[in-house]
Amino acid sequence: MTSHSVLSPLTRILLAVLLVTTICGYALIPLDRSLPVHWGLSGAPDRFAPAAIALALPALLALVVVALGAVLRLPRFRGDLDASRHVMSVALSSVVALALALSLATLALGLGLDVDMPRLIALMVGLQILCLGNALPKSRPNRLAGVRLPQIMSDPRIWRVTQLWTGRLMMLSGLVLVGAALLSPGPTTLIVLIVAAVVIPAFAGILIGTAMARRA
Secondary structure: OOOOOOOOHHHHHHHHHHHHHHHHHHHHOOOOOEEEEEEOOOOOEEEEEEHHHHHHHHHHHHHHHHHHHHHOOOHHHHHHHHHHHHHHHHHHHHHHHHHHHHHHHHHHHHOOOOOOHHHHHHHHHHHHHHHHHHHHHHOOOOOOOOOOOHHHHOOHHHHHHHHHHHHHHHHHHHHHHHHHHHHOOOHHHHHHHHHHHHHHHHHHHHHHHHHHHHHO
């Protein structure tokens, strides 16, 4: 990874694999066939699109990551990027990994295979949160990643403790979500757990940082 690039070698490899998967989808699946692109609370697909569109959606998500990586190379973001490089690198890699998982799932659906999409998404989101929680304590005060309230960003010690405990809670919630995805308790429960795994660590981090700032 160059000094001004946030796209890690892993991200670039995932992008290459995603490109191959997308090409295979267009070569193997009839493009006039309808494929699911949205799943309801019951876990059943409730929206469909032509295969040409369904196959392109994960690739478009990856293109957003590439565009964001290019924007973050602008001089105005350089200081914040250096302070949050570990977190941003993991975040972009995890989004591309999610896009690849969705692309593979779409390919499998197009080939007539069954895919438990809510379970797959819960698993991928759980892994994302777990990896982000591990990277978060490595960041320094910045405007791009972490719990970024002004009173937290103004004190490096408060920043460090806030990101440390937020990261630990994210890792715990990620592990719980991965375990739930493997046990597959049902799509509605998985959706509730996904929301909780995202919201609870962030809210707890805000409370921790705010309480430390008041005591300071």
